[in-house]
Amino acid sequence: MKSKQFISALFALVVVSTTGWFAWSSYYGSGSGSSIKEDVDGNESLSSQVVQDAQRVTLTDVKLRSAGIRTEPVKRGDLMLTRALPARFLYDDSRHVSLRTPTDGILESVLVKTGDRVDRDQPVAVLRSPSIGAARNRILASQTDLALAKRAYRWEADIHDGVAQLAKLIRAGESVEAIKKDLGGMTLGDFGGQLLTAYSKSKxxxxxxxAIGNAADRGAVSGRLVQQRLSEQQQTESELAAVIEQSLFQTQQSLAKADAQVRESERALTIAQQTLGTLLGATANSTSGLDVSPNDPDVSRLTIKSPMSGTVELKAFSATERVKEQDELFVIADTTGLWIEADIRGRDWSSINVTEGDTVMVLTPSVNAPPQTATVYFLGRQVDPNSGAIPLVAQIDNTAGHFRPGLFARMEVPTQTIVDAIVVPESAVVDLDGQASVFVVDGDGFSPVAVELGSQTDERVEIRSGLSVGQAVVVAGAFALKSELLLEGEE
Incomplete structure (x- = not known):
């Protein structure tokens, strides 16, 4: 029994010894423990330099050119944060017009189609309307009345001037023959004969x-006859003065009445033109409708012209169709400039900080066009009851024709500016084992540096720690360095 126990103990000892020998050989024979060794002075040297060299990436000239490596020094700057808002393109109100029918009528002809380019004052349609004909007829009648009133005024003015000149000559005591010669062809009307007759009698x-006074001095005539002749002289002089005053008064009155008639005729013409202008509405400035010609054989026809240069965006009717007042005939717009409207909802009211003239960025994922800037035109004040949002409208250049009204987009609106921060391009940051890092120039190579990220935009990132101003950071080709670093790690 004891011999069996002894044999078992001896076998276990042999197994343990063999296992220990293989472990010792594997450890020291493979050199895995060479990261720590004694130097000539007996000091222990850490393996940190070996680890650092393992993280450093060195590329050949060929690889450098292929990777497109580009570096920039780290700088401080302002970082503007933005919020992306859904937006849509609209017509610019100042470059867009809805051309409507001014009154009921029939479209005699339509001269353009959707997509046509039109110039200002180019005819686009011809409308026939009895209402327009009646309004133009009133203008023609008023023009005739005004012409007659002006002619009557000129006649009365000529008479007034002639009578005034005749009265002046009479009061000066000129002879009848001299007066007739001086007046020449002046217009006097009935007053000329009356005044000259009274003047002749007075003379x-x-x-x-x-004469009778001279005869009386010689005693040839009686005193009574002298008194009679003097009385007749005074009477004729009084009659002449009365005729002069009456003639001047009547000519002045007639002239004033003629002037009043001219003013009344002018007002009647203005009212008739305003009536037609009101009837035509917005088309009044784009047609010759207010300049009615008496030789026009068809005053009920209205040529509708484009009020602006642009493109026909919509054509709603065709020739021979009957239209009613305010029916939309055409939409004409200049789309080289558009509006883009974003909705700012209640949760963003306090964070959005823009004013008129500020710049925003517009992105259109559905259109093959680069991001484009737009200028804030106005920020709405009234909340839309359906969406609960206020509009933010910006003006955007569309000379290239990339955008169309109704197209959806995304507007990047400023919310906050971080002042004097260390910022790097977004392309400089890479992920190394879950740690945000950047590559910095290290001698003839590049080394990754772990960084703490702050706020960021689509283009730049705030670095809160890990970098200092002046360091050269890889801003293009960082992904190629990351790939090279991973390949070296696998080897």
Whole structure:
């Protein structure tokens, strides 16, 4: 029994010894323990330099060119944070018009189609309407009345000037023959004959009175006859003065009435034109409808013209169709400039901080076009009851024609600016085993440096720790360095 126990103990000892010998050979024979060894002074040397060299990446010139490595020094700067808002393109109100029918009628012809380019004042349709004909007829009648009133005024003005000149000559005592010669072809009307007759009588009475006075001095005539002649002279002079005053007054009154008639005719024409202008509405400035010609054989026809240069975005009717007042005929727009409208909802009201003239970025994933800037035009004040949002409208250049009204987009709107931060391009940051890192220039190679990220945009990232100003950071080709580092690790 004791011999069996002894044999078992001896076998176990042999197994343990053999296992220990293989373990010792494997450890020291493979050199795995060479990371720590004694130097000539007996000091222990850590393997940190070996580890650092293992993380450092060195590339040949060929690989450097192939990887497209580009570096930049680390700088401080401002980082503007943004929020992406859903947006849609709209027509610019100042470059868009809905051309509507001014009144009921029939489209005699339609001269353009959807997609056509039109110039300002280019005819786009012809409308026939009895209402327009009646309004134009009132204008023609008012124009005729005004022309007659102006002619009557000129007649009365000529008479007034002639009578005033005649009265002046009479009061100066000119002879009838001299007066007729001076007046020449001046217009006097009935007043010329009345004044000259009264003046002739007065001159005759004065002549007789003078002659009879001389005869009385010689005793040839009685005193009674002299008194009679003097009385006649005074009477004719009074009658002449009365005729002059009455003529001047009547010519002044007639001139004033003629002037009032001109003003009334002008007002009637203005009212008639305004009536037609109101009837035509927005088309008044784009047609010759207010300039009615008396030689026009068809005053009920209206040529509708484009009020602006642009493209026909919509054509709603065809020729011979009957249209009603305010029916939309065309939509004409200049789409080289558009609006883009984003909705700012209640949760974003306090964070969005933009004013008129600020710049926002517009992205259109559905269109093969690069991001483009737009300028804030206005920020709405009224909340849409359906969406609970206020509109943010920006103006965007569309000269290239990439965008169309109704297209959806994304608007990057500024929310906050981080001032004086260390920032690097987003392309410089790579993920190494779950740790955000960047590659920095290290001699003739590149070494990864772990960093703590802060806020970031689509293009730049805030670095809160890990880098210092002036370090050269790889901003292009970092992924190639990461791949090279992983390959070296596998080897």
């Amino acid at each position: 005759l009475a004065s002549s007789l009175a003078g």
